[in-house]
Amino acid sequence: MRARSLPNAxxxxxxxxxxxxxxxxxxxxxxxxxxxxxxxxxAALLDRLEGAGFIERRRxxxxxxxxxxxxxxxxxxxxxxxxxxxxxxxQQLLSGYTPGELKLVIGLLGRLEAVMAEVAAAQHQPHEQPxxxxxxxxxxxxxx
Numbered sequence: 660m661r662a663r664s665l666p667n668a669x670x671x672x673x674x675x676x677x678x679x680x681x682x683x684x685x686x687x688x689x690x691x692x693x694x695x696x697x698x699x700x701x702a703a704l705l706d707r708l709e710g711a712g713f714i715e716r717r718r719x720x721x722x723x724x725x726x727x728x729x730x731x732x733x734x735x736x737x738x739x740x741x742x743x744x745x746x747x748x749x750q751q752l753l754s755g756y757t758p759g760e761l762k763l764v765i766g767l768l769g770r771l772e773a774v775m776a777e778v779a780a781a782q783h784q785p786h787e788q789p790x791x792x793x794x795x796x797x798x799x800x801x802x803x
Contacts, residue, residue, distance in 0.1 A: 705728060711734070712734055713730065713731060713733075713734050713738075714728050714729060714730055714731060714733055714735050715728075715729055715731050716728055716729075717729060
């Protein structure tokens with residue numbers, strides 16, 4: 660599948676937030692921040708989505724610092740069609756597992772998510788030592 664650039668992307672289909680960032684240029688977001696990257700990248704992504712008609716931004720009347728991002732509903736059918744092959748393939752893949760197997764996989768993914776959040780949070784603690792790892796036992800994984 661070939662990536663498409665959105666209509667308001669800059670020269671070469673790139674937006675200002677698309678430039679590669681070296682690890683020493685910014686710190687990753689905190690695990691509990693709810694962001695997908697540095698604020699400049701999030702803003703660039705939202706600009707592109709807004710320009711393409713997917714979303715609109717609305718200020719919170721009670722707190723003008725807050726901005727709500729709302730789907731316009733104008734492109735939902737297009738988005739659903741784009742994700743339909745993935746949805747069908749996922750359903751086909753999952754249909755080969757028993758409910759018990761799926762429960763096991765869901766449990767594993769939940770524990771992996773918790774471990775990743777813990778490691779990411781530890782990277783933001785100034786008193787933590789670099790290279791800290793989480794043992795398999797602490798992650799809830801039986802190494803045997």
